[in-house]
Amino acid sequence: MSIRSTGTLALSLALITGCSIGASKPAPDEPSKAAEKSVSTESSGDGIRLPQANASFDYQIGGPYTPPDGVRAVSRDRTAKPAAGLYNVCYVNAYQTQPGDAIDWWKDNHDDLLLRDSDGELVVDGPWEEPLLDISTPEKRQDLLDIVGPWIDGCADSGFDAVEPDNLDSYERSDDLLSVEDAAAFAKLLAHRAHDKGLAIAQKNTTDLLDKRGEIGFDFAVAEECAHYKECPSFLSAYNGRVFAIEYKQKDFTEACKAWGKKLSVNLRDRDVSPAGKKGYVSKRC
Numbered sequence: 001m002s003i004r005s006t007g008t009l010a011l012s013l014a015l016i017t018g019c020s021i022g023a024s025k026p027a028p029d030e031p032s033k034a035a036e037k038s039v040s041t042e043s044s045g046d047g048i049r050l051p052q053a054n055a056s057f058d059y060q061i062g063g064p065y066t067p068p069d070g071v072r073a074v075s076r077d078r079t080a081k082p083a084a085g086l087y088n089v090c091y092v093n094a095y096q097t098q099p100g101d102a103i104d105w106w107k108d109n110h111d112d113l114l115l116r117d118s119d120g121e122l123v124v125d126g127p128w129e130e131p132l133l134d135i136s137t138p139e140k141r142q143d144l145l146d147i148v149g150p151w152i153d154g155c156a157d158s159g160f161d162a163v164e165p166d167n168l169d170s171y172e173r174s175d176d177l178l179s180v181e182d183a184a185a186f187a188k189l190l191a192h193r194a195h196d197k198g199l200a201i202a203q204k205n206t207t208d209l210l211d212k213r214g215e216i217g218f219d220f221a222v223a224e225e226c227a228h229y230k231e232c233p234s235f236l237s238a239y240n241g242r243v244f245a246i247e248y249k250q251k252d253f254t255e256a257c258k259a260w261g262k263k264l265s266v267n268l269r270d271r272d273v274s275p276a277g278k279k280g281y282v283s284k285r286c
Contacts, residue, residue, distance in 0.1 A: 048200045049161050051087050051220050053241030056285050057265040061091045062273030068283065073244065073265070075164060075222065078151055082159045089202060089222065089244070090155035094148050094165035094190060095183070096130040103131060113144055115177060125173050132170050135186045136178055144186065149193045156197035163199050164222045165190050169206035184212050191217030202244075207231050210238045222246070227256035227266075236264050253284065261286035 055072040064080040073087035082088035097106050097114070106114055115123040115134040122131040134140050148165075155163050168187060171178035187209070194201040200219040203209060209216065220242035226232040227247055235243045243264040247253040253268035260266070270282040 046195065048195060048198065048219060049087075050200050051089075051162065051242055051244070054263060054265050055087060057244045057267050058283055058285075059244070059246045059267050059269050059273060060275070063275035063278075065276040068276075068285075070285070075244065076160075078155050078158075078160075082161075087162070088160045089162045089164050090152075090158070090160035090199070092148065092151050092155065092163055092165050093130075093167060094133075094151075095135065095167035095170040095186070096125055096128075096132050099129045106131070110143075110147065113140060113147075115174060117175060117177065123174055123177060125167070125170065130167075132167075132174055132178070134178075135182045138185070141182075141186045141189060145189045145193065148190065152190065152193050152199065153197055156194075156199050161200060162202060162219070163190075163194050164202040164204050166204050168204050168209065172206075180208050184209055184216055187216045187218070203239075207234045210234060213238060220244070224248075225252060227252040227259070232256060232260050232264065236260060257286035 051073055056070050057073045057075075058067050058071045060067075060074050060076045060080075064076050064083070067074055067083050067086060071086065073089065074083045075089035075091055076082065077091045082090075097103050113134050115132040115136070117123055124131050133144055135144060152163050152165075165187065168183055171180055171183045183206075187203075191201045195217060201217065202220050202222045203213055203216075203218040204222050205224055209218075221235045221239045222244045223231065223235045224246045225248060226235055226243075226245050228249065232243075232245060235245070241263050245256060245260075245264055245266045247256055247266060247268050248271045250268065253266060256266045266286050268282060268284040270280045272280055274281040276283070
């Protein structure tokens with residue numbers, strides 16, 4: 001889970017179970033005023049449905065719930081159902097495992113695809129306790145595509161419009177065992193798989209790959225804390241306003257709305273990305 005954090009870990013049970021292999025089935029979506037309307041989109045030259053620039057967005061990867069009125073797009077975990085009538089982005093953890101039982105699943109079935117250091121120890125994204133996947137060679141990237149690819153296919157089969165492969169920036173947490181080139185090479189495979197299934201694909205975080213977006217095949221961006229890290233202008237320029245920005249602090253949200261609220265979609269969320277009705281839930285838009 002690449003919710004960018006500079007503080008202590010505060011990962012809710014809903015977030016763990018909502019995104020993990022073997023997660024319990026999410027509650028069915030409920031109709032809302034927003035869902036009664038058909039969201040307008042644009043299409044790329046190859047017929048891929050793109051999100052509308054500055055479409056009001058709600059980040060629901062911690063668990064699905066009825067979208068607030070006025071919302072035109074949502075992102076949900078691949079185990080959830082799309083929201084009726086909206087633009088739906090499918091969350092897939094493509095570069096790291098999920099915590100808990102999912103780690104055991106990888107060890108039992110694909111231990112050779114988990115990144116290990118020179119001592120044979122798993123390389124772990126500390127705050128989220130997620131071992132990194134080993135994308136260091138073409139062969140391993142292809143083996144990983146054989147696992148992650150069907151997840152992307154499932155997003156398309158479920159009716160999602162797009163996919164956001166998370167932890168694109170995991171090379172930054174790899175103790176220099178992975179490179180930005182490795183991340184780009186695997187992203188290119190994921191983009192090709194998504195496009196073959198009629199899905200748009202998002203660049204998730206990291207401005208390091210903005211200059212490779214065309215080569216990779218990214219169509220839009222999902223940017224966490226771009227105001228906090230002073231990255232919003234870069235994403236905005238690269239994707240012509242097709243940016244879903246998520247902030248986790250009121251100060252950063254206020255700054256983002258003031259500076260770019262009319263040009264890109266900004267969503268303030270609690271760091272646990274809690275479903276509506278749960279303790280700590282926060283979701284606001286400019």
